[in-house]
Amino acid sequence: MSHSSPTGLPSTDVKPGRRTFLQRLMLWGTIAAGALATIALSIPLVGYLLGALFKREKDWVRLGPIDQFPPGETKLKTFTNPLSQPWDGMVAHTGCFVRYLGKDEQQQPQFLVFAVNCAHLGCPVSWFPQSGLFMCPCHGGVYYENGDRASGPPPQGLFKCVWQVVNGQLEIQAPHLPTLQDTLTHPAWTPAQPRKERS
Ligand code: FES
16 A cells, blocks of 8 residues: 655655565566567577578489499589479579599499589589580689689689489489588588498
8 A cells, every 4th residue: 555755745665675576576577578589589590590401401302323424424414403492483493513433442333413503603604525614604713524613713613412322313412502601511521431322
């Protein structure tokens, strides 16, 4: 029950212990509300990141039987990317360059599979078998047949796709648009760590 002071204003006769309790209650309420708001705001971001991670892990694109790739030749294989969205349009239809290196000492087939995107700004490169070079039409980037950078503005060689052979079929992990910070090989794969054929 409130009382009036001699000045006519309501008196603040809340006892010190009760006032401290109310202040703490308000403080913890504010903290709890802030934490709930932070969690609510971060759920979509976390879901997006985890979704992208797991989607990248599980989507494989079948490129077909390995005997369609003659040793030492580079072939363009096109496919519809399972990572595409309905609004991607014709960009969803993409491709990769496959170069069969032959079998290693364990008789395992070895491939180089390159993304079509230039390592400079992502334009699609073309393969010229006569010169044995990949060339980018945008700013003149050039790559050797093994994907290494030859000349022009690209800061590195072509991005390599992660591949596997399953029952004689070559598959690649569905590629996103690669960048220098977000390549297609996580963890990085090199021919020194060949992938084994699965049966
Ligand atoms: S995008 Fe290929 S050289 Fe610039």
